[in-house]
Amino acid sequence: MTDTPDEAKYAETHEWARLDDNGHVVVGISDYAQEQLGDVVYVELPDVDQQVDAGAEAGAVESVKAASDIYAPVSGIVVAVNTSLDDTPELVNQDPYGDGWFFAIEPDSTDELADLMDAGEYSEFCESE
Amino acid sequence: MPFIPHTKADVASMLAVVGAADIDELFDEIPANLRARDSGDGDAAGLTEMETLRRMAERARADETGPCFLGAGAYDHHIPSAVWDIAGRGEFMTAYTPYQAEASQGTLQLVYEFQTMMSELTGMDVCNASVYDGGSGLAESILMAVRAGERRRTGGRAGSRPRAGGSRRVVLAGAVNPLYAAAARNIVGQQGIEISQLPHGENGLADPGLLKDLAEPPAAVVVQQPNFFGLLEDVDAVTDQARECGALTIGCVNPLTLGLLKAPADWGEGGADIACGDGQPLGIPMASGGPSFGFICTRQSLVRQLPGRIVGRTRDLDGKPGFTLTLQAREQHIRRAKATSNICTNQGLLVTAATIYLSLLGPEGLRNVASACHARTRALVAALDLPRRFDSPYFHECVLRLDRPAQPVVEALAARGILGGLALGPYFSDLADCLLVCATEKRTARDIRQFSDSLDDAVRKAA
């Protein structure tokens, strides 16, 4: 069983998104996604100040045997990226919802979060995959 | 049945296990109309090895010539005997791509050593395990540069180079091998990438000033050292000017000359960004132009844009160092349509030869071979006593001017068994009376005399 915390929302492309206290949307990949990928060896992140659009490519994550694009779950401006993934990409495997976060977006609006799945829906979605 | 070991008894017992009456039954899923069509080739048996060797050796003998003064991308260097004795071992020659690392440590360690040697020669951080040849090396370098400029995401925050802003244009500064340029155009053109040529100056060199005048910054500037005319470019000025206009610099180099010449990473203030070229001078016979190998070296910050295989050092379960293919997520078998390139099979065996060659030559050997090539070419130019077309310093090739079209002279020399250089007319319309000549360390004073003694006669004959 993989971990799917209730406080985050989820995309069909397996990103999670969580609104933090500053009104930023923090983004990472789900526990299910990191398990499917296997040992993460590299994460490609967007630039700070970069405009990203919901559903558009904003990065990529690689394991030895696979590679996946990362899509921005909401539109907005990137305000922070997790530079510790440069040297320790294994954080994505070890702590996907914590230290393994990818980037944070200042969202144009928080409405787009409503289009994402909640934890229950996402768990069902993963089972059906 | 050449190379098929089955006895009649084998076939019978194997068919019995499969449950088929005869071999033809194994093809029963193939629609009959496709199978039934007669090949029309008859049923002739093959030749024996002896007959095959005889037929091919006769043809090979017909193509033997006297001394070779042709260069232009393929060079007649001495190859130490040990190079192909070892590279030709079945354990290297008949191995597959080293995907099963534990069963391929020989090839993997050798490629790691190769990557180190090429990085040392070019001054760059990393090198790939080869692409096909100098032409495909240039094409893939251009694709790399365009991707690097286009990426909307960085991933290379450490490398804070100015970006070219997504240009899909690359310029060739001065005389880049026109055959490389043609191959590169045909390859990158499919993606709508344009390669434009800036004219060389009256001195035969690239004019860095022309880069200043470009309306829009290109993704990269390509400069060849020594250039196609054999001349030494002011690579420092070209690299600096490219950087100033926000373009990457691709240095197309002859690896043998790097025993003497400045490493591309040291060109100008910041160095070239990509160094590519053809490895043929490093222990590989000319063999009609192939197989040789192309190489691409680059900065660490561009390593994920590098196409082709790359070997990394790691450890095994016991903590012992070992080698494996790495960064495979760039490649077609994982990234599929988003791969850096479609290349899979590369030129591994030639890399094996080059690695052994560089080990045998070492820094002094390479330097001395390069200096000997230069000295022989100087002697050749003096002996031929023809005017030089460009008066800039040359390395081991030189453009000489005849008083008539060069092509017939080349033909007349060939009839005398001498490969007297390349007539430049087919490549540069204003140089139809010019001959590009080359002398490697293999050319003796006698070879040179033979060429100069035949030249007058050949010129007369060509008139």
Next chain:
Amino acid sequence: METIFDLARAERRASAQVPARESIEDLPESALRAEPPGLPEVSELQAVRHYTRLSGNNFSIDTQFYPLGSCTMKYNPRGAHRAASAPGFLDRHPLAPESVSQGFLACLHELQQILQRVTGMGSVSLTPMAGAQGEFAGVAMIRSYHAARGDTGRNQVLVPSTAHGTNPATASMCGCVVREVAVGSDGDVDIEALKAAVGPETAGLMTTNPSTCGLFERRIEEVAAIVHEAGGLLYYDGANLNAVLGKVKPADMGFDVLHLNLHKTFATPHGGGGPGAGPVGAGEVLAPYLPGPMVEKTVDGYRWMEPPETMGRLSAFMGNAGILLRALAYALMLGPEGMRRVGEFATLNANYLATRLQHAGFDIAYPDRRACHEFIVTLARQKRECGVTAMDFAKRLLDYGVHAPTTYFPLLVPECFLIEPTETESKETIDAFVEAMTSVLAEAASNPELVRSAPHTLPSKRLDDVEAARRLDLRWRPAHASHRSDPSTSG
């Protein structure tokens, strides 16, 4: 094992290889390097011994059975190697005039004709340097054909979902968009899915036949008709031609253009990763667009020629010429009769091996289908029951002295082995492989850890490819020498 750099000592050299230094005073100082490159300084014997010993750390066809699916690791005849190594071939400069190249050109012309006959294509260009470059040429030719007709909207390339990664990568390199077509449970392309996928944007379809599942695409003529009716063209990826060599011609199946892998079907050595050669053949429609140069025969002898609408050259000279010569020598030794036997015996060996493995308790992915030259075994059940993966199984086979089959390809079948014995292996070798597979199967049940930690008998234990990718160490540096046997230091 020590690297060549560990063996080096300052000022040691292989003196017989070092000519005298000549003056370079006339060269501008600014063009010269300040420091010599850090190449190893070793004696000739050290270099010879080092690389000879390294060669011993490789598996190879000459030393081991190599049943690597889709790679056709058949015997590479020494005679072909020797034929291509005649001095007149090795020393020939690529730009030598035609007047002193008639022998070489005759060889190329003969090979063009042999490949035309065996594929049924009217024209063959030999220049692509590997299968991937042949694919590139083929897709580019298809694009040129559509463009020449003013049909500019066709930028989609269809590939079956089981396609090798090169096919989609090639389509991208040609500036096309890739669209995958589903494969049915019987292993054949899903005809309804294909009908739904084709349209006015279809440039063409790329596929192998037999497919990457080792199955003959039975409805290939219907597939061809659907694509052609939609205005697209068909590309034959020759990766699996060995299965039907001399039996079926790709042109007869409806293909418009193809490439051959001479390093597979025509027995040229793989060289630890290359070189290969990927000649392209085309029917009437696409022949004008073939890459150059090609060779033609005239009353005055052989000469280079370019097709009228050629896409141009893809290499500086004539592709991997030396590989072409080896392929010609192989074809001459086979003759038309031997050529047909290749497909027959490759198929016999594969079917025999598949049946024997099935009897030994392995799950064949498509048990109801006839194997072609290769077939798929799935170890999904063993993974479930013993916790042993296909990769573990592969590594343990190395301990038995056989190279592992292709693992995890095609992606469609979980925990799979793609197994291709080739026609040049004897019944005894195949029987020994069945025994090795059977032993590992027993070990997987009785002592799974033994299999999971394999290999045990090779120069390296299981290598950490995760660490290799996380902490890139792509070149030797002097610092390696001091702590090279200290496992606590990471790269």
